[in-house]
Amino acid sequence: MFPWRWLALLALIPLSLSANAGVKVKLTQKGLDFGRELFVASLQEKLMTIKVPDISGTERVDPIGKVHYSLTEMRIVKLGLPSSAIGLVPGTGFTMTITNAFLSLHGKWRVKYLRFIKDSGSFDLAIKSLSITTSISLRSDETGRPAVAVASCATTLGGVSIKFHGGASWLYNLFTRFIEKGLCSSLQKQICPLVAESVSSMNQFLKTLNVLAPLDRYAEIAYPMVSSPEISNSSIGLNLKGEFYNIGHHMEPPFSPAPFFLPNQEQSMLYIGLSVFTANSASFVYNKAGTLSLNITDDMIPPSSPFRLTTRTFGAFIPQIAKLFPGLMMVLQVKTAKDPLFNIEANNVTVDAISSLTAYAILANTSLAPLFVLNVDSSVGARVNVVGNKLAGAVNLNKLDMSLGKSYVGDFKVGSLSNIFQIVLKWVVLPTVNVRLKEGFPLPSLGKINLKNTQLQILKGYIMIGTDLQNSG
Numbered sequence: 001m002f003p004w005r006w007l008a009l010l011a012l013i014p015l016s017l018s019a020n021a022g023v024k025v026k027l028t029q030k031g032l033d034f035g036r037e038l039f040v041a042s043l044q045e046k047l048m049t050i051k052v053p054d055i056s057g058t059e060r061v062d063p064i065g066k067v068h069y070s071l072t073e074m075r076i077v078k079l080g081l082p083s084s085a086i087g088l089v090p091g092t093g094f095t096m097t098i099t100n101a102f103l104s105l106h107g108k109w110r111v112k113y114l115r116f117i118k119d120s121g122s123f124d125l126a127i128k129s130l131s132i133t134t135s136i137s138l139r140s141d142e143t144g145r146p147a148v149a150v151a152s153c154a155t156t157l158g159g160v161s162i163k164f165h166g167g168a169s170w171l172y173n174l175f176t177r178f179i180e181k182g183l184c185s186s187l188q189k190q191i192c193p194l195v196a197e198s199v200s201s202m203n204q205f206l207k208t209l210n211v212l213a214p215l216d217r218y219a220e221i222a223y224p225m226v227s228s229p230e231i232s233n234s235s236i237g238l239n240l241k242g243e244f245y246n247i248g249h250h251m252e253p254p255f256s257p258a259p260f261f262l263p264n265q266e267q268s269m270l271y272i273g274l275s276v277f278t279a280n281s282a283s284f285v286y287n288k289a290g291t292l293s294l295n296i297t298d299d300m301i302p303p304s305s306p307f308r309l310t311t312r313t314f315g316a317f318i319p320q321i322a323k324l325f326p327g328l329m330m331v332l333q334v335k336t337a338k339d340p341l342f343n344i345e346a347n348n349v350t351v352d353a354i355s356s357l358t359a360y361a362i363l364a365n366t367s368l369a370p371l372f373v374l375n376v377d378s379s380v381g382a383r384v385n386v387v388g389n390k391l392a393g394a395v396n397l398n399k400l401d402m403s404l405g406k407s408y409v410g411d412f413k414v415g416s417l418s419n420i421f422q423i424v425l426k427w428v429v430l431p432t433v434n435v436r437l438k439e440g441f442p443l444p445s446l447g448k449i450n451l452k453n454t455q456l457q458i459l460k461g462y463i464m465i466g467t468d469l470q471n472s473g
């Protein structure tokens with residue numbers, strides 16, 4: 001290969017590796033314990049379904065000779081998984097250890113010997129100190145969702161005790177042997193396949209990650225994993241795309257996520273970091289969709305307003321308007337000049353927008369006559385909060401600077417209109433935006449897991465939500 005080809009390849013590398021996350025999720029030991037409880041509950045249900053096949057055979061017992069025996073109708077009557085632990089295996093996954101599990105089983109026994117003697121009864125078998133150790137690997141599947149797989153599984157049985165009901169005592173010794181051997185191994189063989197079933201139902205659950213969450217008519221948000229899970233000795237970290245897209249038309253914005261790292265906090269089960277990239281991708285999508293433009297008409301101005309959107313109001317400041325267009329209604333067209341830009345600093349989220357505002361008089365034949373164009377430089381402060389499984393917010397005006405872009409009605413002092421536009425912004429524009437922000441945007445979520453004890457921190461470059469989890473399913 002020629003050197004220039006190597007160079008071309010090198011130039012391509014950053015593209016294929018440009019997988020910085022817009023959103024990061026970190027599951028702490030406390031969160032893993034929440035997952036462990038879900039897993040153990042699922043495994044307990046599965047183990048209750050163990051079907052113990054009938055066992056029968058013929059054995060020679062001195063001095064009576066051949067004894068034909070059978071054990072039937074065996075079913076599990078009690079099963080407990082009282083203690084379990086989950087431990088991380090950095091780089092690969094985790095181990096789940098269940099100890100001191102117990103199980104009891106009830107069944108019927110039947111024997112036939114000396115050609116004509118039959119006897120039968122029932123028995124109870126109790127297994128104590130059962131332990132199950134399984135190691136589980138975690139990776140990202142082809143849809144960008146986390147997926148788990150059993151890497152190994154082993155079980156050990158502790159003590160077994162059997163209590164017979166009915167029959168002769170010499171038979172008990174006979175059965176104790178067969179029950180211990182046949183029954184225990186039959187039971188033991190079924191445990192790891194059921195562990196594997198529980199792990200695959202965990203996968204069903206992980207498949208509910210909302211890798212593409214619909215928002216509204218315009219946008220959806222993508223949360224697939226962009227790299228392998230980061231498994232350390234204290235947490236599992238997932239790097240998610242965290243990007244807003246136009247529905248069905250996924251166009252990348254001209255900026256990409258900067259790397260960021262969630263601080264080491266352990267009090268909550270889960271930490272979710274939403275970067276300024278995610279917020280700006282929203283701005284990019286909604287602005288492209290034209291939803292950040294607004295036509296302000298008089299009917300949008302609250303009745304309690306000290307002024308109406310008329311040439312009379314503006315004529316008081318710009319005499320030419322009163323003279324050329326007396327007694328007309330007006331419309332203000334607000335258009336963003338650039339995508340509004342989010343800034344996230346410690347305890348401070350702001351959005352800066354540069355827009356143009358064109359004022360028109362509405363003529364008697366409904367044609368619009370332009371009056372003037374203003375360049376508007378505004379900055380709003382945003383408050384964010386978590387509502388259910390959504391991030392919601394509200395903005396309020398921090399700064400409004402206006403300059404004259406063009407006038408069709410002679411020169412005038414823009415500052416004299418400042419009060420009017422402050423009111424328009426506060427009473428019309430921001431409430432419209434806030435209605436949408438109040439609805440919120442879905443956070444990454446799984447199944448029917450709800451967030452609980454949620455706390456929000458605003459750090460440099462990202463918003464971090466610390467939360468506990470609760471299963472409502």
Ligand SMILES: *[C@@H]1O[C@H](CO)[C@@H](O)[C@H](O)[C@H]1NC(C)=O
Nearest residue numbers: 088090231232233234235264
């Ligand atoms: C966990 O990993 C960190 C960093 O790799 C290391 O400093 C720490 O000693 C480890 N802790 C344990 C308990 O292994």
Ligand SMILES: *[C@@H]1O[C@H](CO)[C@@H](O)[C@H](O)[C@H]1NC(C)=O
Nearest residue numbers: 290291292293294295333368
């Ligand atoms: C505002 O009005 C103009 C002209 O009437 C129209 O072309 C434009 O689509 C409107 N914009 C919005 C956001 O409704």
Ligand SMILES: *[C@@H]1O[C@H](CO)[C@@H](O)[C@H](O)[C@H]1NC(C)=O
Nearest residue numbers: 343345347348349350381398
């Ligand atoms: C937030 O940041 C903006 C601009 O960066 C600044 O003007 C404002 O004073 C800050 N607010 C607080 C509460 O720090």
Ligand SMILES: *[C@@H]1O[C@H](CO)[C@@H](O)[C@H](O)[C@H]1NC(C)=O
Nearest residue numbers: 362363364365366367368369
């Ligand atoms: C509306 O009236 C204005 C002035 O009276 C005129 O210039 C304009 O052409 C009219 N527009 C239409 C669509 O009739």
